[in-house]
Amino acid sequence: MSTSVHRPQPHSPATPHVLDNPAWAALTGPHARFAERVGRAARYPTDVSPFTALADPMDPRAWDDLAALVGPGKLTPFSGAVPPAEGWEIVQAGEGVQLVDTSLRAEPAPEAVRLGPDDVPEILDLIARTRPGPFLPRTVELGTYLGIRHEGRLVAMAGERLRPPGWTEISAVCTDPAHRGRGLATRLVRAVAAGIRERGDVPFMHASAANTGAIRLYESLGFTLRRHTSFLLLRVPERKEHATQP
Known part of the structure; x- marks a missing residue:
């Protein structure tokens, strides 16, 4: 027997939709038990999922936290519609859909x-x-x-x-x-x-x-x-200090 259809709820255009930043919403919600986190950045354990996430990809401090979490010069996947902060190198890029x-x-x-x-x-x-x-x-x-x-x-x-x-x-x-x-x-x-x-x-x-x-x-x-999104492989900037340390 088919189950009933659950339709997405309407939201205000001024309010970000939870699917605009799904990895962060998951890692700070139902999947919080998996989260490795530094301040405004989080990721899944590297043997669970490649997803990393930022509380606000427009916030340079969140990118500093992600750099501290991943480590200088290291590679990390990232997905979203916002380009990375200054100093981050895009090693690979692909287009995706949601x-x-x-x-x-x-x-x-x-x-x-x-x-x-x-x-x-x-x-x-x-x-x-x-x-x-x-x-x-x-x-x-x-x-x-x-x-x-x-x-x-x-x-x-x-x-x-x-x-x-x-x-x-x-x-x-x-x-x-x-x-x-x-x-x-x-x-x-x-x-x-x-x-x-x-x-x-x-x-x-x-x-x-x-x-x-x-x-x-x-x-x-x-x-x-x-919506359309991007799947990126990024290299963390080579920096000795970050705004937030683990």
Whole structure:
């Protein structure tokens, strides 16, 4: 049976939306137990997720705090619509999109199984073959991950990543190339969304802007483009002192 649609609540244009800064909202909210934090900057442990976040990306002090957290000269991923502060080097850059559930039909997938820490080696093997995005040894701790097996082998999966208040990101959607065209990704996205809806959250997703096939699939399932964003790999400035120390 399909669960009811939870539509995003309207907000004032003058008030930032929680999805404008989802990693910070998650790390200071439902995922606070994972947060490594210095002042106005936070990140997930490096074996959980690559996400780093700032309370206000327009605040130079937040960038100083992130530099103190990561370390001078080190590399760190960062996502958002605001360019980095002066002195930060952009090593790699890519464009992304954020999509939100507006009319998704969420329903369980009876053939899907819950994936946990014991499944991580097999998950990482599937991730290496399909490259849906970063997945680390402890990413599975972030939420519910579901998989579909064929003759005992994991061939498709999807799960939960960022959890800003009231929202949950669906991520790591992937299918073994030999098993594509069977609707496995669709069934898993709907099944993960059903669990998200059960606790009262709204599903959302991120995707590479270049992955037009995936974007078309998600839009056909009931997701709507909300905004464009950037995925950056940054180098911390070489500085001996920062405004805030750990």
